[in-house]
Amino acid sequence: MKIDVIIPTYRPDEKLDRNLAMLKKQTVQPHKILLVNTEESLFHSKVFSSLPQGEIIHISKKDFDHGGTRNMAAANCDGDIILLLTQDAIPADKYLIERLIEPFQDDEVCAAYGRQMADWKDNPVEAYTRIFNYPRESRIKSKDDLPELGIKTFFCSNVCAAYRKSVYDALGGFPLHTIFNEDMIYASRLIEAGKKIAYVSEAKVWHWHNYSAREQLKRNFDLAVSQVDAGGLFDQVKSESEGVRLVKNTMLYFIRKRRFHWLPYIFIQNAAKYIGYKLGRNYRKLPGVLIQRISLNPTYWEN
Secondary structure, three states: OOEEEEEEEEOOOHHHHHHHHHHOOOOOOOOEEEEEEEOHHHOOOOOHHHOOOEEEEEEOHHHOOHHHHHHHHHHOOOOOEEEEEOOOOEEOOOOHHHHHOHHHHOOOEEEEEEEEEOOOOOOHHHHHHHHHHOOOOOEEEOHHHHHHHHHHHHOOOOOEEEEEHHHHHHOOOOOOOOOOOHHHHHHHHHHHOOOEEEEEEEEEEEOOOOOOHHHHHHHHHHHHHHHHHHOOHHHHOOOHHHHHHHHHHHHHHHHHOOOHHHHHHHHHHHHHHHHHHHHHHOHHHOOHHHHHHHOOOHHHHHO
């Protein structure tokens, strides 16, 4: 299969160079590595110019759209598989692409996403959260799993995800003008269409954030807004129960490890997530001024 890699960039730092350096070492080499960069004057990379298959498209900040920008990039690719990465997702080894595309041998698998890992020394809470959301066991998910998995059935992340291009085109790609969560919205459409999604634990990237409680609130507000606007399966399954399970498991883990000093941090972080999510689910009842203040993407609301 011919693989095309797409990476949206904005103010890239050394993580992009580490990302690209690892792509150069992959056992399966991509046909194209296409960067869609926001604001040409802000683009700097020492590695990009050394990529023989590297291409770049520059856009302005006002033209960036989570779904639309990725769709534009996909329209400039003709591979059998398009592989989406974020600029700060660093392949953990040289087998990322090889392992991520293996499930596509099943014609019904139309998306596959990899395992995200965090550094236990840098942020142990985030590292545990990553294990909860990205376990060590791989799995193929379909509509039959909805009763068991709920919203996790169509969980998918464009931090590291591959898509069958023919089906991607047939379904119209990612949704346009969505505040966030374009990957899961598209994945929910795949599940509704009777297709399968693969979680590939052997395809690993280093990726995590050290968000403040304020940033967690804003991020989960936008997440909930995207779910409300998407409708479909998001209206038929609830995600709150999965969040409660994560909090309970995280608390119990750190209690068992006798690392009690992390408990206030866990409580504050998850309280912020819950408040943000609840506000987002009810955003249509909120005044516009408040919405812009609690959204991670205030410019989205200007349109």
